[in-house]
Amino acid sequence: MIMRRKHFFIVVLLIAGLILAACGTSDTASDQPAEVPEVEAEAATEEEPASIPEVSGPLTVMCGMQEDWCQAAVQAFEAETGIETSMVRLSSGEALARMQAEKDAPSFDVWYGGPSLGPSAAAEEGLIESYVPENSSFIPDALKDPNGVWTGIYVGALGFCSNKELLDELGAEAPNSWQDLLDPVFEGNIAIADQRTSGTAVTAGGALVALEGGEDGALGYLRKLDANIFQYTKSGSAPGRMAAAGEVAVTVIFSHDCVKFQLETGVDLAVTFPEEGTGYEIGQVSLIAGANNPEAAKAFIEWSLTAAAQEIAATVGSYQIPTNPDAEVPAEAVKLEEVVLAEGFNPGMVAELRSGDFPERFGAEVRGGEEAPEG
Amino acid sequence: MINSIKQRLREFKSISQDGVLAVGLLVSSIFLLVFVVYPIFRILAAGLNIDALPLLWHLLSLGETQRVIMNTLVVSLGVASLGTALGFLLAYVQVKLDVPFKRFFHLIAIIPIVSPPFAVAMSIITLFGRSGLITKRLLGLRYDIYGADGLIFALTISFIPLAYLSLLGMIRGLDPALDEAATNLGAGGWHAFRTIMLPLLIPGFASSFLLLFVAAMADLGNSLLLGGNLTVLSSRIYLAIIGEYNLESGAVLSVMLLIPSLIIFAIQHYWVSRRSYVTVTGKPTGQTRMIRNPWVKWILFTVNFLFAALIVLLYGYILVGAFTKVWGINFAFTLDHFRFVLFGYGSEAFSDTILLASLATPIAGLIGILIAFLVVRRKFIGRSLIDLISILGLAVPGTIVGIGLIMAYHQPTLGGLIPKLTGTAFIIIMAFTIRSVSAVVRGGVASLQQIDSSIEEASASLGASGAMTFRKITIPLIRPAFLSGLISSFARSMTSLSPIIFLVTPHWRIMTAQILNEAETGRFGNAAAYSVVLIVIVLAAIGLLNIIVGSSTGAERLVES
Structure with a gap:
C-alpha cells in the first residue's frame, strides 16, 4: 500500500513536471535575449561586414493603424534596414492601458500610427521619451510636437x-x-x-x-x-x-x-x-520611454518620415494625407485645402x-x- | 464550540495522513494562489481600498451605473434561464427520445462552443439586423437587433453548450431503475418526470444556471458588437479602462460585477448542498426507458429541429460571409478572405493559438478535476474557500483577469521566484487556464455529487489506498464530466477574447484578438474567414480528444451518443 501511494506521488510529480517543462520551453522560446544571437548571425551572413548597421534588432512596434498597413510598413522597414521587427496592432486606448500597466518594463520600443493625442496623454505620465527626428525638418510645424513628443506621419x-x-x-x-x-x-x-x-x-x-x-x-x-x-x-x-x-x-x-x-x-x-x-487628426510616431532598443526605434522613426515610407499607405488602400511634402498624395485622398x-x-x-x-x-x-x- | 474546534483539528491532522489530500491540496492551492488569487488581489487592491470607497459610492449613486447594473442583471438572467431551459430540452431529447438525427442534434448543440461567440453576433447582425437578409430582404423590416434582445439571443446561442453538456451528463447518469420503479408503482410519465427526474437534476440545473449567468455577465465580445447603445457591466468596465483610461474606476466597477455573481453562487451552493442526489450506487443499471407518448415525442423533436435549423442558418451564413466579397452586400464568390487569413498575417496566429491552448487544456483539466474531487469528497479546512476561488476565474470579467495578470506579473514576483511573465507565452496560458478551470470544476462537482461515496468507501474497506480508489473508482466514474471538461476548456481557450486582449505580444498572437480587430474595423468577411478556420480547428481537436481519452470502461458510452 505504501508502495502504491508512492507510485501515485511519482505520477503526480511527473505530470506537474511535464506541465512545467512544457511551459518552460515555450517561455524561453519567447524570451528576447534568446533570439539575439540568431539575429546577429543572420545579419553577419546577409550583410557585408562594412555595411552592418550599428543599429540591430529586435525592434518591437506598437502599431495604431489598420492591420494591413502596419504589416506592409514593418515588412518594408525590415527589408530596407535588416533590423528584425515585429509589431502588435493596438487601438489608442489599448495601447495606453498597456503602457501604463507595463510602465516599469515596457515591451515595446516605438508607437507608430494612431492619433497624436495618444502620446500626448502618455507623455504626461512619463511614458514617452521626447525625440526630435532629423527628418522632421521636412515636416510642417503644425504637424509635429515642438518638443519631439510625437511627429506627424499622416493627416x-x-x-x-x-x-x-x-x-x-x-x-x-x-x-x-x-x-x-x-x-x-x-x-x-x-x-x-x-x-x-x-x-x-x-x-x-x-x-x-x-x-x-x-x-x-x-x-x-x-x-x-x-x-x-x-x-x-x-x-x-x-x-x-x-x-x-x-x-x-x-x-x-x-x-x-x-x-x-x-x-x-x-x-x-x-x-x-x-x-x-x-x-x-495627425497620425503620429513616437519613442516609448524605457524602450529596450531605443536606437532601432529612432531608426524606425526617421524611416517613417521618409516619402517612400509614407507612400506605402496608398498601396494598402489607406488614403490619409502624408505629412512629408515630397510624398505623393494619392488621387483618392481628400485634400486638406x-x-x-x-x-x-x-x-x-x-x-x-x-x-x-x-x-x-x-x-x-x-x-x-x-x-x-x-x- | 470546543467540539467544532476539535473537529477542525482532526481535519487538519487528516491532511498529513491522507496522501491524495495533501498533494492535491498543495497543487491546487499553489495554482489558485498564483493564477487566480494574486492577480485579482492586485486589481482589488487598486479598486477596493479606503481611497476608492468614495468613488464606489459616487459610481453607485449615478443613474447611469444603476441602469448598467439593471441591464446586466436582465441580460444575464435572460441568458441563464433561456439557456438552461433550452439546454435541458436538447439533452432530454438526446437521452429519452428515440427520434432521427440525434447524432446531428448533438453536434449542433455543441457547435457554438467551438466558435468565437462574436462570430454568431456578426451573423445575427447580418441576418436579423436593420439590413439583415431575413429581416430586411425577406420580411421588409428594419428591425433593430442591437441591444438586450440581440444580446440575449447571441449569448444564449453562444453558451448553450455549457448547459447542454452538463445536463446531458447528468441525465445519462440517472439510474433508470428509479424511473422503472416509479412506473411500476403506477406513476404516469409526467408524474415520474416531475417527481423523479426534475428533483434529481437540481444540481445540474443549478450548476448550468450558475455557469450561464456568470458567463453572460463576463462576456465582452458580444456586448461590444451587439450591445449597441445598451451598456452592461463588462462593456462599462472596458469603457472605463480602454476609453476613459481609468483603471481605478474599472477596478471599482469590476467589484460591482463580482458581488451579484458571488451572491447567486452562494445561494445555489447552499440550496444544492441541502439535498442528496445520489443515483449511481454501484448496483447494475438497466436500460433507459424511452418516451413513448407521440405528442411529447414529436413536439420536443420539432423544437429541437427548429433550434438545429437556426444554428445551421447562423453558422452557414458565417460560411457565406467568409466566401463572398462583402458579407450581406456583395455576394460574389471570393477566396480573398481565406487568402488573407491563411497565407497572410493569420497563419502565425493559428499556430500560436493552437499551441498555447493545447498547453492550457491539460493543466485546466487536471487541476479542475482535482479541485472538484477534493471539494466533494474530502473534508478539510478551507474547502469552501477553494471551491469559491476556483469559480472566481469565470466570475471575474476577462478584461480584469488580463489586466490583473499584467499588474501582478509585469516584474519579477516573490523575490524573483516567478520571473517577469508579461510578453511570454506563459501569461497567455495562465489567462486561458484561469478561465477554463472553473468550468471543469463545476462539471466535476455536479457529476461527483451524484456518485454515492459508498462505492469509494467500499474500495477503501477492501484495502485500496486513497490514490488507488481515486484512480480505479473515482476517475472512471467521472470520466464523462472530465472529458467534456477537457473539450470545453480547449474550446474556451481557443475562443476566449477578453482575458488575452491585453496580453497578445508580437511573438504570441491570438486569433480571437485578430478577429475582433477585423470585425471592429468593419471587415466582417475577414473576421468570418478567421472564424470558419477556427471552428474547423476546434472541431478537429474535439475529434482527436474523443479518440485519445476514450477507453473501454462503461462510462465512456455516456459521452458517445
Missing part, C-alpha cells in the same frame, strides 16, 4: 459618410453641415463613435467645442444630436461599415475611412464635409478634451441622461 480630416441609396429612400440630401445632422429626417439613422472610446469621436467633439465656443455648447449640440443617433459605436471607423451595410444613412467618420469602405465594398457612399468647419477646418480647432485640444472630463460628461449628460452637474 486625416473628419467628414460625413453617407449611404446614397438610403438617403434616397429617406428623401434626404447628404448632410453639408453639423446643423443638417439635426434634421428629424435622420432620426435613428446616424451613427457616430462614443466619445469615451474613440479618438475619432473626440476629434468631432473638439471641432464642436471650437464651433460652439466651449464644452457646454458642444455637449448641448450632442444632446440634440442624440435624438437622431441610432448607435454610438466603440471603434471610430465602425460606423463606416454600418453605412456601407445600409444600417444607417449617415455616419461621422474620418473621410479616408469612408473612401476605404467605398472601395472595399463597392457601395455608393458619399463623402461630405460640414461647412461650419471640421476637425482633423478643400476642407473647411473648424476655427480654433487643433489636435492638441483633442488631447486636452480627452484627458479632461469631457468624455465622462458626455457619458453622464448625453448617454446617461444625467443633468449637467452644477457649478
Whole structure:
C-alpha cells in the first residue's frame, strides 16, 4: 500500500513536471535575449561586414493603424534596414492601458500610427521619451510636437459618410453641415463613435467645442444630436461599415475611412464635409520611454518620415494625407485645402478634451441622461 | 464550540495522513494562489481600498451605473434561464427520445462552443439586423437587433453548450431503475418526470444556471458588437479602462460585477448542498426507458429541429460571409478572405493559438478535476474557500483577469521566484487556464455529487489506498464530466477574447484578438474567414480528444451518443 501511494506521488510529480517543462520551453522560446544571437548571425551572413548597421534588432512596434498597413510598413522597414521587427496592432486606448500597466518594463520600443493625442496623454505620465527626428525638418510645424513628443506621419480630416441609396429612400440630401445632422429626417439613422472610446469621436467633439465656443455648447449640440443617433459605436471607423451595410444613412467618420469602405465594398457612399468647419487628426510616431532598443526605434522613426515610407499607405488602400511634402498624395485622398477646418480647432485640444472630463460628461449628460452637474 | 474546534483539528491532522489530500491540496492551492488569487488581489487592491470607497459610492449613486447594473442583471438572467431551459430540452431529447438525427442534434448543440461567440453576433447582425437578409430582404423590416434582445439571443446561442453538456451528463447518469420503479408503482410519465427526474437534476440545473449567468455577465465580445447603445457591466468596465483610461474606476466597477455573481453562487451552493442526489450506487443499471407518448415525442423533436435549423442558418451564413466579397452586400464568390487569413498575417496566429491552448487544456483539466474531487469528497479546512476561488476565474470579467495578470506579473514576483511573465507565452496560458478551470470544476462537482461515496468507501474497506480508489473508482466514474471538461476548456481557450486582449505580444498572437480587430474595423468577411478556420480547428481537436481519452470502461458510452 505504501508502495502504491508512492507510485501515485511519482505520477503526480511527473505530470506537474511535464506541465512545467512544457511551459518552460515555450517561455524561453519567447524570451528576447534568446533570439539575439540568431539575429546577429543572420545579419553577419546577409550583410557585408562594412555595411552592418550599428543599429540591430529586435525592434518591437506598437502599431495604431489598420492591420494591413502596419504589416506592409514593418515588412518594408525590415527589408530596407535588416533590423528584425515585429509589431502588435493596438487601438489608442489599448495601447495606453498597456503602457501604463507595463510602465516599469515596457515591451515595446516605438508607437507608430494612431492619433497624436495618444502620446500626448502618455507623455504626461512619463511614458514617452521626447525625440526630435532629423527628418522632421521636412515636416510642417503644425504637424509635429515642438518638443519631439510625437511627429506627424499622416493627416486625416473628419467628414460625413453617407449611404446614397438610403438617403434616397429617406428623401434626404447628404448632410453639408453639423446643423443638417439635426434634421428629424435622420432620426435613428446616424451613427457616430462614443466619445469615451474613440479618438475619432473626440476629434468631432473638439471641432464642436471650437464651433460652439466651449464644452457646454458642444455637449448641448450632442444632446440634440442624440435624438437622431441610432448607435454610438466603440471603434471610430465602425460606423463606416454600418453605412456601407445600409444600417444607417449617415455616419461621422474620418473621410479616408469612408473612401476605404467605398472601395472595399463597392457601395455608393458619399463623402461630405460640414461647412461650419471640421476637425482633423495627425497620425503620429513616437519613442516609448524605457524602450529596450531605443536606437532601432529612432531608426524606425526617421524611416517613417521618409516619402517612400509614407507612400506605402496608398498601396494598402489607406488614403490619409502624408505629412512629408515630397510624398505623393494619392488621387483618392481628400485634400486638406478643400476642407473647411473648424476655427480654433487643433489636435492638441483633442488631447486636452480627452484627458479632461469631457468624455465622462458626455457619458453622464448625453448617454446617461444625467443633468449637467452644477457649478 | 470546543467540539467544532476539535473537529477542525482532526481535519487538519487528516491532511498529513491522507496522501491524495495533501498533494492535491498543495497543487491546487499553489495554482489558485498564483493564477487566480494574486492577480485579482492586485486589481482589488487598486479598486477596493479606503481611497476608492468614495468613488464606489459616487459610481453607485449615478443613474447611469444603476441602469448598467439593471441591464446586466436582465441580460444575464435572460441568458441563464433561456439557456438552461433550452439546454435541458436538447439533452432530454438526446437521452429519452428515440427520434432521427440525434447524432446531428448533438453536434449542433455543441457547435457554438467551438466558435468565437462574436462570430454568431456578426451573423445575427447580418441576418436579423436593420439590413439583415431575413429581416430586411425577406420580411421588409428594419428591425433593430442591437441591444438586450440581440444580446440575449447571441449569448444564449453562444453558451448553450455549457448547459447542454452538463445536463446531458447528468441525465445519462440517472439510474433508470428509479424511473422503472416509479412506473411500476403506477406513476404516469409526467408524474415520474416531475417527481423523479426534475428533483434529481437540481444540481445540474443549478450548476448550468450558475455557469450561464456568470458567463453572460463576463462576456465582452458580444456586448461590444451587439450591445449597441445598451451598456452592461463588462462593456462599462472596458469603457472605463480602454476609453476613459481609468483603471481605478474599472477596478471599482469590476467589484460591482463580482458581488451579484458571488451572491447567486452562494445561494445555489447552499440550496444544492441541502439535498442528496445520489443515483449511481454501484448496483447494475438497466436500460433507459424511452418516451413513448407521440405528442411529447414529436413536439420536443420539432423544437429541437427548429433550434438545429437556426444554428445551421447562423453558422452557414458565417460560411457565406467568409466566401463572398462583402458579407450581406456583395455576394460574389471570393477566396480573398481565406487568402488573407491563411497565407497572410493569420497563419502565425493559428499556430500560436493552437499551441498555447493545447498547453492550457491539460493543466485546466487536471487541476479542475482535482479541485472538484477534493471539494466533494474530502473534508478539510478551507474547502469552501477553494471551491469559491476556483469559480472566481469565470466570475471575474476577462478584461480584469488580463489586466490583473499584467499588474501582478509585469516584474519579477516573490523575490524573483516567478520571473517577469508579461510578453511570454506563459501569461497567455495562465489567462486561458484561469478561465477554463472553473468550468471543469463545476462539471466535476455536479457529476461527483451524484456518485454515492459508498462505492469509494467500499474500495477503501477492501484495502485500496486513497490514490488507488481515486484512480480505479473515482476517475472512471467521472470520466464523462472530465472529458467534456477537457473539450470545453480547449474550446474556451481557443475562443476566449477578453482575458488575452491585453496580453497578445508580437511573438504570441491570438486569433480571437485578430478577429475582433477585423470585425471592429468593419471587415466582417475577414473576421468570418478567421472564424470558419477556427471552428474547423476546434472541431478537429474535439475529434482527436474523443479518440485519445476514450477507453473501454462503461462510462465512456455516456459521452458517445
